[in-house]
Structures are given as structure tokens and as C-alpha cells.
Amino acid sequence: MPLIELKGINNYILDDLSLKILDKELLVLLGPTGSGKTTILNVIAGLAPYKGSVLFDDSPVDRVSTVNRGVGYLFQSLALFPHLDVAANIAYSLTIKKSQQGKITDRVEQLLSLMRINHLSRRYPKDLSGGEKQRVALARALATSPNTLLLDEPLASIDMRFSKYFRMEFQRIQKKLGITTVYVTHDFEEAEEMGDRIAVLYHGKIQQVGTYDEIFFNPENRAVSEFIGEPNIVACSYSKYLGDGLMEVGIGNEIPIVIPHESGTVKKIAIHPGHINLYREKPPEPHINMLKGIIVDIDMDPSVFMLKVAVKTGNINFQVELHRELFEDMELERGKEVFLGLKLKWIRVMNE
Amino acid sequence: MNNKLRRYRAWGLVPIVIFLALWEIIVRLKLIPGHYFFPPFTTVMKEFYALIINGVIVENFFRSLVRVLIGFTTGSIAGLMVGIIMGWKDIVNKTLHPIFSLFYPIPALGWLPILMLWLGIGEILPIAIIFICSFFPVLYNTVTGIKSVKQDYIMAAKTLGASKRKILTTVVLPLALPNIFTGLRLEAGMAWRVIIAAEMVAIPTGIGALLMKAQSLIRVDIIIVCLMVLSLMCFSFERFFLFMEHKLTSHWK
Amino acid sequence: MKKLSLIFSVIFIVYCFLLDVNGECTEEPPIGMAVEFVDHAACAHIAKHKGWFEAEGLNISAFNNYITGMALAAALVRGDIDVAYVCLIPALSAYANGKVPLKVVAGTHKYGYGLLVNPKKIQNLTDLESTNIRIGCPREGSPPDVLMHKMIDTYHLDEVDILKKIVRMPPPKILLALKMGQIDAGFCCEQFPTMGEELGFNVLLTAEEVWPDMQGSVLIVKEDLIKNHPGIVKKLVKITERGIRYIYEHPEDASRIAAEALTVAGKEVLPLKIGTLASGMDITPNVILRSLSDRMECTTDIDPEQIQKSIDYMANLGYMKQFKAEEIIDLRWLNNEQ
Numbered sequence: 001m002p003l004i005e006l007k008g009i010n011n012y013i014l015d016d017l018s019l020k021i022l023d024k025e026l027l028v029l030l031g032p033t034g035s036g037k038t039t040i041l042n043v044i045a046g047l048a049p050y051k052g053s054v055l056f057d058d059s060p061v062d063r064v065s066t067v068n069r070g071v072g073y074l075f076q077s078l079a080l081f082p083h084l085d086v087a088a089n090i091a092y093s094l095t096i097k098k099s100q101q102g103k104i105t106d107r108v109e110q111l112l113s114l115m116r117i118n119h120l121s122r123r124y125p126k127d128l129s130g131g132e133k134q135r136v137a138l139a140r141a142l143a144t145s146p147n148t149l150l151l152d153e154p155l156a157s158i159d160m161r162f163s164k165y166f167r168m169e170f171q172r173i174q175k176k177l178g179i180t181t182v183y184v185t186h187d188f189e190e191a192e193e194m195g196d197r198i199a200v201l202y203h204g205k206i207q208q209v210g211t212y213d214e215i216f217f218n219p220e221n222r223a224v225s226e227f228i229g230e231p232n233i234v235a236c237s238y239s240k241y242l243g244d245g246l247m248e249v250g251i252g253n254e255i256p257i258v259i260p261h262e263s264g265t266v267k268k269i270a271i272h273p274g275h276i277n278l279y280r281e282k283p284p285e286p287h288i289n290m291l292k293g294i295i296v297d298i299d300m301d302p303s304v305f306m307l308k309v310a311v312k313t314g315n316i317n318f319q320v321e322l323h324r325e326l327f328e329d330m331e332l333e334r335g336k337e338v339f340l341g342l343k344l345k346w347i348r349v350m351n352e
Numbered sequence: 353m354n355n356k357l358r359r360y361r362a363w364g365l366v367p368i369v370i371f372l373a374l375w376e377i378i379v380r381l382k383l384i385p386g387h388y389f390f391p392p393f394t395t396v397m398k399e400f401y402a403l404i405i406n407g408v409i410v411e412n413f414f415r416s417l418v419r420v421l422i423g424f425t426t427g428s429i430a431g432l433m434v435g436i437i438m439g440w441k442d443i444v445n446k447t448l449h450p451i452f453s454l455f456y457p458i459p460a461l462g463w464l465p466i467l468m469l470w471l472g473i474g475e476i477l478p479i480a481i482i483f484i485c486s487f488f489p490v491l492y493n494t495v496t497g498i499k500s501v502k503q504d505y506i507m508a509a510k511t512l513g514a515s516k517r518k519i520l521t522t523v524v525l526p527l528a529l530p531n532i533f534t535g536l537r538l539e540a541g542m543a544w545r546v547i548i549a550a551e552m553v554a555i556p557t558g559i560g561a562l563l564m565k566a567q568s569l570i571r572v573d574i575i576i577v578c579l580m581v582l583s584l585m586c587f588s589f590e591r592f593f594l595f596m597e598h599k600l601t602s603h604w605k
Numbered sequence: 606m607k608k609l610s611l612i613f614s615v616i617f618i619v620y621c622f623l624l625d626v627n628g629e630c631t632e633e634p635p636i637g638m639a640v641e642f643v644d645h646a647a648c649a650h651i652a653k654h655k656g657w658f659e660a661e662g663l664n665i666s667a668f669n670n671y672i673t674g675m676a677l678a679a680a681l682v683r684g685d686i687d688v689a690y691v692c693l694i695p696a697l698s699a700y701a702n703g704k705v706p707l708k709v710v711a712g713t714h715k716y717g718y719g720l721l722v723n724p725k726k727i728q729n730l731t732d733l734e735s736t737n738i739r740i741g742c743p744r745e746g747s748p749p750d751v752l753m754h755k756m757i758d759t760y761h762l763d764e765v766d767i768l769k770k771i772v773r774m775p776p777p778k779i780l781l782a783l784k785m786g787q788i789d790a791g792f793c794c795e796q797f798p799t800m801g802e803e804l805g806f807n808v809l810l811t812a813e814e815v816w817p818d819m820q821g822s823v824l825i826v827k828e829d830l831i832k833n834h835p836g837i838v839k840k841l842v843k844i845t846e847r848g849i850r851y852i853y854e855h856p857e858d859a860s861r862i863a864a865e866a867l868t869v870a871g872k873e874v875l876p877l878k879i880g881t882l883a884s885g886m887d888i889t890p891n892v893i894l895r896s897l898s899d900r901m902e903c904t905t906d907i908d909p910e911q912i913q914k915s916i917d918y919m920a921n922l923g924y925m926k927q928f929k930a931e932e933i934i935d936l937r938w939l940n941n942e943q
Contacts, residue, residue: 093514556773570698
């Protein structure tokens with residue numbers, strides 16, 4: 001499986017972009033709409049014009065046409081051929097290559113079984129659900145056993161129930177086949193679940209490449225930080241296992257916080273401003289992960305306000321997100337004392 | 353389900369039967385002022401039968417039919433070929449579109465006077481008119497059909513290893529078929545309307561010519577027979593292409 | 606009240622005056638009249654010019670030119686016209702096929718049709734069978750068309766061959782087409798053959814040569830008119846006789862009147878382009894004089910046997926079903942029976 005390298009890619013969207021995709025890895029391209037994610041896929045596939053160089057295993061493929069680059073591509077729209085049934089769609093690339101009919105049939109059967117869609121072989125795309133179409137499109141992309149697989153927001157038009165299933169299934173297939181994969185999404189949680197590494201893209205430039213933890217806990221610049229939601233990142237002074245999958249860590253001046261974690265030494269924890277509850281009065285028991293603080297700053301947006309709360313004992317500031325209506329109902333202002341509740345399940349953990 | 357469909361279709365015949373019955377009754381009872389020039393339905397059908405037996409309608413019908421088939425087939429094929437090239441190659445489209453758009457608005461019958469001078473009054477004249485009548489709409493429907501194929505399908509085909517020619521023949525043309533059939537279907541009926549008009553003006557044989565003969569002899573029954581034949585042929589041709597379109601595209605459209 | 610009566614009386618008197626400038630109030634109903642746009646209806650044009658209709662107390666509400674038998678038949682049925690000076694053959698079609706209730710009450714002329722040829726290409730009838738010859742002829746069911754079939758039968762020409770060469774067009778267009786070389790011969794009705802001679806073409810065949818005693822045009826009236834106003838029919842027959850007498854007694858004046866009337870008529874009925882071109886070919890009194898005297902025999906006489914022959918021949922051609930001539934003829938006013 002190749003190592004794919006993009007060197008100094010320039011075109012109407014990408015700005016001097018360089019990127020390495022490792023052999024057999026699943027690299028997630030993450031970024032807002034218009035950042036150039038799909039364009040990178042198209043450059044790798046040879047579908048978009050560019051200046052610069054694309055290499056597969058150190059060999060430049062700039063003069064190699066799409067037809068001969070050997071990539072499998074799952075388009076965002078899926079692009080299943082409406083006039084061909086499922087089996088014919090999957091067999092398309094093999095039919096084009098004029099493979100023997102017997103081999104085509106076997107391969108199609110194999111892929112139908114892999115995707116668990118044997119019962120759909122004679123159906124047409126118009127009669128398939130979103131999830132079924134997704135699986136057919138993937139089977140089609142895998143038909144010629146490509147060296148590289150490109151997926152453009154594969155879950156964009158899938159309902160949540162199926163998307164979870166697809167993520168699991170896809171990871172299983174990708175690991176089983178060991179295909180180098182580039183996966184595009186704008187959803188950070190999806191990126192966290194899917195990718196070996198994540199490349200954050202903004203305005204046609206790579207902002208940061210790394211594992212989920214590296215990006216989440218060490219955003220290199222404001223653009224990355226803003227995109228991943230500007231989490232509150234706090235260093236931990238100690239960590240102690242409590243049992244039942246829970247651990248106690250100390251933050252600030254050893255303020256105890258309970259986190260869902262089992263082993264290792266926790267270096268940092270992080271929590272998104274939207275996953276912190278804010279109270280005017282001390283709420284009723286239990287007071288797990290409850291902190292007292294004072295509002296030191298208020299950033300007013302049209303709909304969502306960002307409050308900076310200084311925790312009294314600990315020298316820690318938390319950014320807390322609050323909807324405008326709630327803010328007005330609670331009659332909050334600078335200097336007011338408030339209570340913060342850190343939602344246990346949303347606390348993210350960075351081990352040493 | 354089949355019984356239901358049959359009953360549903362049978363209902364469609366009811367207005368026709370009512371219309372024919374009214375026609376017969378109103379004329380027989382002389383209930384309208386123009387009844388002199390409006391023979392009853394049964395009289396028209398008797399004349400229809402007589403014209404079939406004596407071969408007059410059959411001969412004229414086949415003359416018209418051959419002209420329509422030759423003109424329509426050649427015009428449609430030419431329109432299809434040029435349409436494919438224009439739809440597929442942008443540079444060809446940009447080159448040819450301005451000149452075709454000058455000719456397209458000219459109604460087919462508008463060409464009759466000049467073609468009469470260039471080609472004379474022979475079999476080639478009506479065929480040429482039908483050719484023109486069929487060429488432009490099929491051309492433009494083909495171009496539209498090809499250009500309306502989503503880029504995603506073309507890109508997908510590329511990534512699946514298809515060459516440009518294969519993309520055209522295995523993806524673009526099949527997906528453009530609905531538009532192409534629309535053009536063929538519309539022009540199939542129009543070809544009959546045009547040939548009748550051309551034969552009325554310039555050609556001595558065919559259904560249109562028979563219609564003019566009937567007019568000069570004040571044979572309204574024959575005029576109505578000719579109109580019935582025209583209506584039947586327009587309907588049949590349009591239906592044929594509807595059937596073909598359905599057969600080739602309904603399973604996936 | 607007095608003022609009102611006075612006003613109404615004045616209006617009534619003015620109305621009566623306007624109805625008849627001679628001070629007489631006409632009692633006859635209005636009559637729509639149709640005439641052919643050729644010199645076959647010369648007697649009608651003369652009668653109109655001389656005011657003979659008004660003199661007999663006839664209220665001619667419309668004096669229209671018609672170019673096709675179908676249009677004329679439709680006008681008769683609609684009631685736009687009650688009386689027509691028209692060729693016999695389209696009248697027979699209107700009666701037999703269009704079921705128009707009409708009667709032939711008098712004749713206007715015999716013959717009046719001919720075959721006009723380009724002498725450079727056609728010198729005799731067998732030349733019509735040469736290749737690359739095109740022959741103009743009005744539509745099926747017209748007198749020139751019937752004459753064409755009669756010619757084929759009489760001279761044993763190849764019918765299939767001749768019919769292949771026929772290009773259907775109305776008589777004025779035949780003359781134009783000959784002039785422009787689009788056709789080499791044409792069957793048409795007077796006055797066009799005579800006009801064609803002025804342009805250097807030859808009249809190769811006349812109706813008289815092919816069909817002795819062929820009835821040309823006739824005066825037809827609607828049956829309703831006969832039933833409700835037989836007096837009017839009698840007057841019309843008398844005026845027709847008078848018109849034909851005038852042609853014999855004052856041929857130059859008759860020709861002048863007809864030529865003037867037909868020049869106007871041509872502009873009325875012909876499509877603009879043909880009219881414009883046709884007006885370049887003058888309908889002169891000299892042409893009308895020769896046409897009336899050499900190519901037609903103007904007479905009100907009708908031979909029922911000849912009418913029957915015409916019916917039989919048209920039935921033979923398949924143009925209509927056969928019927929008895931007596932059904933369409935009513936000659937009591939001609940024979941002075943009333």
C-alpha cells in the first residue's frame with residue numbers, strides 16, 4: 001500500500017499544501033465547509049487541476065490519468081449509476097476492464113457478502129435507503145481492490161442510527177483490507193472515532209496534523225482551537241483509580257474531579273464549554289465535579305454567550321457556553337458567584 | 353390489480369364513446385346549423401371502410417408513412433449524432449450553437465418555398481421537410497440530456513477506470529435517454545402534422561393531398577377520415593416512443 | 606309627446622328615403638350573390654354595372670367573388686349567398702357531396718375552358734407525355750380537371766403518365782407559372798387561356814374540341830329562394846338573358862365593363878402576391894372580347910342531357926355519386942312556364 005505524498009499543491013483553493021499519508025493508515029481530513037478537503041481528494045484522484053506534485057510510493061503521478069491512478073472514491077453524493085442495478089454498479093469497473101464474466105460474478109458476490117447486501121443485488125439505486133446506497137457505493141469503490149480509498153463525507157446524508165453502524169463496519173473493513181484511506185469530515189467527533197491521524201484544514205492550508213489527543217489537547221493555533229470548539233484544557237496534578245471505571249484527578253490546587261477512566265496517569269483533562277453546567281445557586285446533592293467560581297468576563301454573541309469563570313480555589317479559568325435566554329433568565333453579570341458542574345461523560349482525558 | 357387497471361383504462365374510453373354517440377345523434381337530428389358539412393360518424397366510418405377496400409387511403413397512407421419514416425429516422429439520427437458531439441465537446445457546442453440557434457426558430461414548413469425551388473416537387477421535398485422538423489428538436493434535447501448528467505457520475509466513472517468514450521457510452525448516454533426520448537416523442541407526432549401540411553400545399557400524393565382533393569370535391573366525410581388517420585398516426589408514434597422510453601428507463605428513473 | 610311623434614315621423618321618412626333613392630320602398634328581401642372571378646360571369650357584371658338588379662327591385666345585399674367551390678358551397682349553406690353564377694361542375698359537387706339544396710335555373714355559357722401550352726416545348730398533345738414536362742391544373746373536381754380527364758380519354762393518352770406530371774394550382778397561378786417557366790402547360794378557365802395567348806402561349810385544346818356542348822357556367826339558386834320568392838328567381842333569369850343579349854348586341858361595351866369588373870375582382874380574391882403579379886398582366890377589354898366571342902358560347906339554354914353527361918362523367922371519375930339531372934334542374938323560368 002502506498003505512501004501518498006502531496007508536495008506544494010496549489011490551485012484555486014489549496015495554498016501551498018503539503019501532506020503525507022502513511023501506508024495503511026486512515027487519515028481524516030477535518031475542516032469547515034470550503035476549506036479544501038474535497039479538493040485534496042480530487043487532487044489525489046487526479047480529478048482537479050493543480051500545480052505541485054502528488055507522489056504514490058515516491059513516484060510522481062501528476063501525468064498519470066485518473067483512470068490509471070488506482071484509487072477508489074466514495075463521493076459525497078455516492079454517485080451510484082441510476083441506470084444500473086446494484087450488482088452492475090459494483091461490477092462496473094470490472095466490466096470496463098473486460099474481466100472474465102466468471103471472475104466478475106465471484107468478485108461481486110464477495111463484495112455483496114462483505115457489505116452484507118446480498119439481498120439487494122437486483123435492486124436499483126432509486127429503491128435503496130440511504131444506508132444501503134452507502135454500502136453499495138463502498139462495495140463499488142472496493143471492486144478493483146484499489147490501493148487507496150478516498151471517502152468524501154460518507155455520513156453526510158445518513159441518519160444517526162445508521163452512521164454509527166457504518167463507522168464500526170467501515171473501520172472493520174479498512175483494518176481487514178489494510179487500504180490506505182483518506183476520510184473527509186467536518187465533524188470532530190467523527191474524526192475522533194475514525195482516524196488514526198487527523199489533518200485539520202482551514203482556508204486551503206493544513207493547520208495541524210496529529211492524533212486526536214495531540215490536536216485536542218495541543219491545538220497549534222487559534223484556527224484549530226476554534227474549529228475543535230476551544231475546549232477547556234486543564235493539567236492534572238495527580239490521578240487515583242476509584243474503581244467501577246472511575247478515576248479521581250486533581251486540577252488546580254488539587255481540586256478533585258471524577259473522570260471516566262480506568263488506568264494510567266492522567267496528564268490533562270479537557271472539557272468543551274458547552275458541556276459545563278452553570279448554576280446561580282448551589283444545586284442539591286450529589287456535588288460530584290461541582291466547582292465554585294466568579295464570572296470575570298462575558299463575551300456576548302447574538303445567540304450564545306461565552307462566560308469566563310475563575311474557580312476560586314485553584315487559579316483556573318473555565319470558558320462556559322450559555323444561551324442568551326438562559327443568561328438573561330439567570331440575570332448574570334460580572335462578579336457574580338456561580339457554580340459549575342463538569343459533565344462526567346464529556347470530560348476527555350490525555351494520558352502520559 | 354390487473355382488473356383494477358383494466359377498469360381504470362376502460363373509463364378512459366367512456367368520454368370517447370359519449371363523444372361519438374353525441375356526434376351521431378346531433379348530426380342525424382340536424383341539431384346544428386352546419387350539419388350539411390358534418391356527416392354522421394357512421395357515414396364517415398363507412399367511407400373509411402370504402403377507402404380501405406378501394407385502396408385509396410392505404411396507398412396515400414403508405415406514401416405519407418414512408419416519407420415520415422425516412423425523414424424522421426434520418427433527421428433524428430443526424431440530430432442525435434450532432435447532439436452527442438455538441439453535448440460532449442464544449443468547443444464544438446460553442447462553435448455550432450450560434451448558427452443552429454439561428455435556424456432552430458424557423459418552423460419546418462417555413463422552409464417549404466425555398467426547398468421547392470432547390471429540390472423541386474418530388475419525394476425528396478417532404479422528406480427534407482420532415483428531416484428539418486426532426487433534426488433540431490432531437491439535437492437540442494440530446495445536448496440538454498447530456499449536459500444535465502451530473503458531474504459526479506462522470507467523475508465516479510473516471511475513478512472506476514472508464515475512458516472518455518466508455519463514460520459517454522456507458523454512463524452519459526444512458527442517463528441522457530429520458531431527454532432524448534422526450535425529443536423523439538414530441539417530434540414523432542409533429543412529423544405527421546408537418547407532412548400533412550406539406551402534402552396539402554405541394555405534394556400530389558399522401559394523406560395531405562387526399563385531404564385537399566376531398567376539399568375540392570366537398571367530400572367532408574373523406575376530410576374527416578384523413579384527419580382521423582392523422583390523429584391515429586400522431587398518437588401511435590408518440591405512444592411508441594413513450595413505450596420505448598418506459599421500457600428502457602422506467603426501472604431506474 | 607307631440608315633439609316625440611314629430612321626431613319619430615322624421616326618422617321614419619328619412620329611413621324610407623334611404624332604403625330606395627328613387628323614392629320607392631323595396632319589398633324584396635336582401636339577396637347575397639356570388640360570381641366567379643373570371644369572365645364566365647360577364648353577364649352578371651354587366652347587369653350590376655347597368656343597375657338592372659335595382660331596376661327590377663332586387664335588393665342585392667352582397668356581390669362576392671369566390672375562388673373555390675368549397676368556399677362557395679359553404680357560403681350557400683351559411684346563408685351568406687342565395688344565388689351564384691358558377692361553373693356547373695363545382696355546383697354538381699356542392700349538390701351531390703356537400704348536400705347543398707340548390708337548383709340550376711339557367712345557363713350562362715357553354716365551353717370556356719382550355720389547355721394553354723408553351724409552344725417551345727409542346728406542339729401537340731402527345732408532347733404532353735414527354736419527360737420533364739409539368740402540367741398545371743386546378744384541384745380535382747374543377748372543370749379544367751374534368752376537361753383534363755376528358756382529353757386523356759378522348760385522345761387515348763397515358764393517364765398514369767399525365768397525372769404524374771400534374772401540379773395542382775389555381776388558374777391565375779397557372780398563367781404566372783407558365784410565364785416563369787415553372788410549368789409547360791396548364792388547364793384553365795377563360796379568360797386565362799386568351800390572356801395567355803397575349804403573352805405568347807398557345808391554346809392547344811379547347812373544351813369545344815374535346816367535349817361538344819359541354820355546359821360551362823350556370824345560374825344556381827337555393828331551394829329556399831325558389832320556395833319563398835319564386836318571383837325573384839324569375840327576375841334573375843330574365844336579367845341573365847338580358848345580360849347575355851347585351852354581350853351579343855354591344856360586344857365592345859360588354860367587354861369593357863367585364864374587364865373593369867374583373868380587374869377589381871382579381872385584387873379582391875387573389876392572395877396579395879399573386880394579385881400584384883397578376884395585375885402586371887392586364888385584363889384588357891380586347892382579351893375579354895376574344896374570350897367571350899371565340900372561346901365561349903354565351904347562352905342561357907341548358908340541355909338536361911348534357912347535364913346528365915357531366916354527372917355521369919364525374920361519377921365515373923369517382924368524384925361523386927350518380928344522380929338524375931332532373932333533381933338539380935328547374936328550368937320553368939327559362940322555358941317561360943312561369
